[in-house]
Amino acid sequence: MAREAGAEVVLRLDGITKRFGALVANDAISFELRRGEVIALLGENGAGKTTLMNILFGHYTADAGTVEVFGHPLPPGHPRAALAAGVGMVHQHFTLADNMTVLENILLGTGTLLSPRLGSGAARARVARLSRDFGLSVDPGARVGTLSVGERQRVEILKALYRDARILILDEPTAVLTPQETTALFETLRKAVALGLSVIFISHKLGEVMAISARVLVLRHGRLVGAVATADTDRHKLAEMMVGAEITAPKLSDHTPGPALLTLSNVDTPRRGNAPGLNAVNLTLRAGQITGLAGVSGNGQAALAALIGGLESPAHGGMELHGVVPADWSPRAALAAGIARIPEDRHRTGTVADFTLTENAVLECYAEAPFSRKGWMDWAAAEGFARKIIETYDVRCPGPAARIRLLSGGNMQKLILGRALEAGPKIILANQPVRGLDIGAVTFVHNRLIAARDAGAAVLLISEDLDEVMALSDVIHVIYEGRLSPAFARGTMSPAELGTWMAGHGFGEESDAA
């Protein structure tokens, strides 16, 4: 879409600085947004993108700097002022009330509070018109709780448009969308821009940034490190700017695997709800080897992770750890056997959000020396351990006493990784270890897993990302409906061949017939 370079400046940020404790989330950031322009705000998790937008919208107050909208300074700390000035924000975590209807959510706070009527009739017509103009179809009478994620996002956008927003801020809007929904969103944004709105699009997905934006601003560690026209750059350059270093693919050195550390033979586990159990699974995890588990989500990955993590016991079949059948099997027994876990959901099962970094760091080993002596916690030792993880694994945080919910996903994952690896595990269960992480964090986690493998650990890498499995694994199994394919050595299978297995072909006669 063609834009005049001299178009009116609708938004100007000047020297915005924000600190959370010792962490500088935004460091003197200045930029301008013009009418009818889409700028992408690119940066890794924790680079300060969301903080910056929350300042602009008035959720946070900046420690220094000013915001100007349409030439008028915006008073800090008042979302109401931002809304009145024409700034609309689509939050990453939707700010919708699930038990209320779409229309109620849109109407909330639009008129004066003390007006005697809601005025739903006129509002309904206006929402219908906006839906049509911007291609945002959604039923205004539906309860938000019944809507899909994509529909909820449309409601968020409608909320902003209903208030005559001239500047739309979208915080990681595509993180929750399917590819089809993303295409529809881009369609909506193009319509908005054609109507003279301006958009700030926050993302760390390079493909989308290239597809939708006119200019890209890159944030790193809270600083604005680059501002380029999208036409003058490419994905590789952007990635380097974002990470601040050359991106290198992980390299696996050739090396002979050691003895089997964990062996499953013909193991069955029961179904849990909609999740299939394991069905006659044979698996050997060897020292110094990364075993990749490819498969479409929900095909028994959770059951295998639960089994190895100690949450589930085999219903049939045998399990041997270090050549011995474990007497009883529990999460504690798994930890004692040197199994380290990187759980699939770092928020729900990996950490306790309101605990400090120190407390989270010792969650699995708090009862052992040196963290606990004669039944008393040694918090100094625990804090030392947390500090060590923070340094070694580059966890960006205000300090070990901070609550872990303050951390970005990538930094949270680094703490979990550190907690798992610092114990010197024999077996590492890495379930979706890089889901939702940005490039820098992904590379970091991958290199650490490879280093653990080179040091002699057996790694089980469970991932829905086939590229990741293929790049990292010495041997690959495909899981399908709780059954495991034979082990394929690295480089012997093409992605297409593995994809066939992932679709269920090759698993004996029953599935061939199906």
Add this chain to the structure above:
Amino acid sequence: MDILDILLSASFWAATVRIASPLIFATLGELICERAGVLNLGIEGIMVIGAFAGWMAVYLGTGLWAGVAVAMLAGMLFGLLHATLTVPFGLSQHVVGLGITLLATATASFAYRLSLPEVTSPPKIEPFQPLEIPGLSQIPLLGPALFSQTALTYLAFVLIVVVSVVLYRTPLGLALRAAGENPASVEAQGLSVTAIRMGAVIVGSGLMGVGGAFLTMSAFSSFFFEMVNGRGWICIALVVFGAWRPGKAALGALLFAAFDALQVRLQQTPMGALIPYQVFLMVPYVLSILALVLMSRRAEVPAALMVPFNKGER
């Protein structure tokens, strides 16, 4: 036969409506608080202070309606304390609520002892008198039951409608409900969650105060320490029973009141002589628990009930 006689008597229905009135005031008050996301366990104590303050004001010479206003203000004052501690400071709503109940109850008895040091039985005031609605009060059975009540009872029933309309038909009600469902949505629309929640707790507590005042100024004509007697806790259950809807909650209050009116009358029947009276006293509570179990299964709790909102927290 006995039960049928009771159910067909106007006095039973009149008693039901009368017993329900204070519950309706306080239940609506609690419902407003909870709809905004704040559980107000101060209700029991706020009813006591309302009962005392209204009665004391009238005893000291104000008019009856001024007494109601004083009861309401007393309730709002404790509501302000509750709201300040739970909303901007985000303290535990359970702890603060129980603390307010203890404080308000103790304040009432302290003030009573202080103002009437040498009185052995509490003085009586001239309470609200039944107000017969011309015409309507002549309808057989319904007339004496519904239309020969005191002005405060009529006010309670009017309030059911008012609270419903405000909650569901006005922008203020929308904002209040949203604050109880997802305060972030209120914040993101440029409204102050703190102001809305504090306002709801203060107004709701005012209604609880009036509910208490009904006891001293309409039902009885004097103040006793034990007179609220767990009604506040019943109201908390009624809010759940009513699935956080004013109409259903008021219906629950009437149901509970009917059981209460029934048990008093059953005690006086020949059957009542055979059964210990404690069993009858138990009836409304047991039936309420049963109804609660049956009714509240599908209830939609305000999603952010008891969740403090801290602006700017990640």
